[in-house]
Amino acid sequence: MASKIRFSKYQGAGNDFILVDNRDNSFNRTDEVLVKSLCDRRFGIGADGLMLLQNKENYDFEMIYYNADGREGSMCGNGGRCIVAFAHDLGIITDKTDFLAVDGAHHAFLSAELVNLQMIDVHEFGRDGDAYILQTGSPHYVSFVTNLKEKNVFQDGYSIRNSATYANDGINVNFIEKEENGYFLRTFERGVEDETYACGTGATAAAMAVALQMNLEGEIVIPIRVLGGQLYISFHKKGNSFTNVFLKGPAQFVFEGNF
Known part of the structure; x- marks a missing residue:
């Protein structure tokens, strides 16, 4: 991993995230201590979570999400919307996308400053x-x-x-x-x-x-x-x-x- 980590900060309705373009696989995905320190609001950048944007065959990208405690987490809806905006700003996508997350494939589209993210179907409660x-x-x-x-x-x-x-x-x-x-x-x-x-x-x-x-x-x-x-x-x-x-x-x- 490089000595410096290039990051972007995004927020979705106050839910804030650190975004890292990891298409070169330079970020160590197993370093929970690093992720936790980056999310620390006093000693790091500060965020509710951290996401890696990675290459994924047959998709525009893959979303890897970490909770602020440093551990890889389950799906984050606002994080999903923010990583779509991040991918758009990187020039990876235009106004719509299909990407992979921990809970499966997601479709999303952008309109004005809003992101519409398709979530998984639910059949029981x-x-x-x-x-x-x-x-x-x-x-x-x-x-x-x-x-x-x-x-x-x-x-x-x-x-x-x-x-x-x-x-x-x-x-x-x-x-x-x-x-x-x-x-x-x-x-x-x-x-x-x-x-x-x-x-x-x-x-x-x-x-x-x-x-x-x-x-x-x-x-x-x-x-x-x-x-x-x-x-x-x-x-x-x-x-x-x-x-x-x-x-x-x-x-x-x-x-x-x-x-």
């Missing part, structure tokens, strides 16, 4: 008391609450994520509340082990939970407001199956440099 359990590329616990603005998301999310049920594999914990023009969502993310400003797979899971709770059917668009901005989740729902799932929101370049 679980329940834990009143909460919904959904796998949208990452595992999510979704609970409907009131007075979400005042909720201690770190304390309550940490407690659920580290409970006997979820401690081994971990789970992302989402709290959602109805508001005038859609829904307000706050998320405690595993791997970050803290509340984040946004979570794309979490917003997707929350929107599906809304459709299940409200017994909605057909073509659906759910506006989800997060701490960092506005996301829109669309899908076709038939029974308990969700297809043609898209996560739409901003993905913006912040800065670049060498570390």
Whole structure:
């Protein structure tokens, strides 16, 4: 690996990421200590996660995602939107793309400053008391609450994520509340082990939970407001199956440099 790492910083609704063009395979994918140090907000660049953009046969590129704890993670929706913007800025793609991530192939397209990312289809869900359990590329616990603005998301999310049920594999914990023009969502993310400003797979899971709770059917668009901005989740729902799932929101370049 080179002594200096060339990186770009992107954010999607406040969910921020370090992006590295690793088409030359110079970044050591097994160096968890390095990834964790780069994501450290006091001693590194600072981010919710790090992504490598790599060559992949039959695709425009491959997305390798790491959580802020340094470990390779499951799918990150906002990260997926940011790496699409990164690939566009590198000149790898124009206005649409097909790329590979840990949960399979993804299609995406860009419109203005928004990235529309196709997520995986979902055909089943679980329940834990009143909460919904959904796998949208990452595992999510979704609970409907009131007075979400005042909720201690770190304390309550940490407690659920580290409970006997979820401690081994971990789970992302989402709290959602109805508001005038859609829904307000706050998320405690595993791997970050803290509340984040946004979570794309979490917003997707929350929107599906809304459709299940409200017994909605057909073509659906759910506006989800997060701490960092506005996301829109669309899908076709038939029974308990969700297809043609898209996560739409901003993905913006912040800065670049060498570390």
